[in-house]
Every structure is written in C-alpha cells, then in structure tokens.
Amino acid sequence: MRSYSGRNGKGINLVELIILLIVIIFVAIITLSKLVDFSGSADRTKCDANRELIAYEIEMHYAGILSDNPSRGDWINSLTIDGVEPDWFDAGVVPTCPSGGKYSVVKGEVFCDYHSDNLK
Numbered sequence: 729m730r731s732y733s734g735r736n737g738k739g740i741n742l743v744e745l746i747i748l749l750i751v752i753i754f755v756a757i758i759t760l761s762k763l764v765d766f767s768g769s770a771d772r773t774k775c776d777a778n779r780e781l782i783a784y785e786i787e788m789h790y791a792g793i794l795s796d797n798p799s800r801g802d803w804i805n806s807l808t809i810d811g812v813e814p815d816w817f818d819a820g821v822v823p824t825c826p827s828g829g830k831y832s833v834v835k836g837e838v839f840c841d842y843h844s845d846n847l848k
C-alpha cells in the first residue's frame with residue numbers, strides 16, 4: 729500500500745490513517761454527547777430552581793391576599809393556574825424555563841411541560 733511519509737517509506741499508510749480518523753471521530757462524538765448532557769442537566773437545575781421560586785412567590789402572593797380573608801382555608805391544594813402571572817413577582821420579571829417549557833400550577837405544585845415531573 730502507498731505510504732504518506734515520503735523518504736524512507738515508514739510513515740503511516742492509508743489504513744492506519746483511516747483507523748486514526750475513526751478513533752478521533754469516536755472521541756469527538758463521546759465528548760460532544762457529554763457536553764450536551766451537561767447542558768441539559770444545567771437547564772434542568774435552573775428549571776427546578778425556577779419552580780421552587782415560583783412556588784415560594786405564589787405562597788407569598790396568596791398568603792397576603794388570604795390574610796385578609798382567612799375563611800378560604802386549604803387554598804394551596806385547590807390552586808390550579810395555567811401559566812405564571814407577573815404580579816406574583818416583586819420586580820414583575822417572570823422566570824422562564826431555559827428549555828422553553830411552560831409552567832403551570834396544579835394543586836399548589838409548579839410543573840414544567842418540558843421537564844415533566846414535579847419537584848418532589
């Protein structure tokens with residue numbers, strides 16, 4: 729087989745070059761898949777933190793309203809809202825899922841339609 733080294737003919741041949749390329753491509757694929765996993769994991773962590781914040785802000789928002797009307801009792805377990813309302817947050821800035829998921833509140837728990845399971 730033809731050598732790519734030139735002078736003394738002891739360089740790498742085509743088969744060795746192809747094997748080397750396959751190894752490099754394999755390592756690159758493994759590395760990229762790990763990076764994608766880390767990225768997804770970071771989004772998940774941020775989404776979990778957002779949902780904890782939303783749950784806290786809902787509790788603070790409705791606790792203030794209910795302190796004026798305590799007869800509503802077990803209010804958090806009946807609270808179901810599609811989406812997140814800006815007036816729950818002091819600065820009016822609503823946290824958003826980094827993966828583009830949509831938040832909803834079901835019986836007081838905050839869910840993300842992308843990261844489907846809840847916090848518990």
Ligand SMILES: [Zn+2]
Nearest residue numbers: 775825829840
């Ligand atoms: Zn999410």
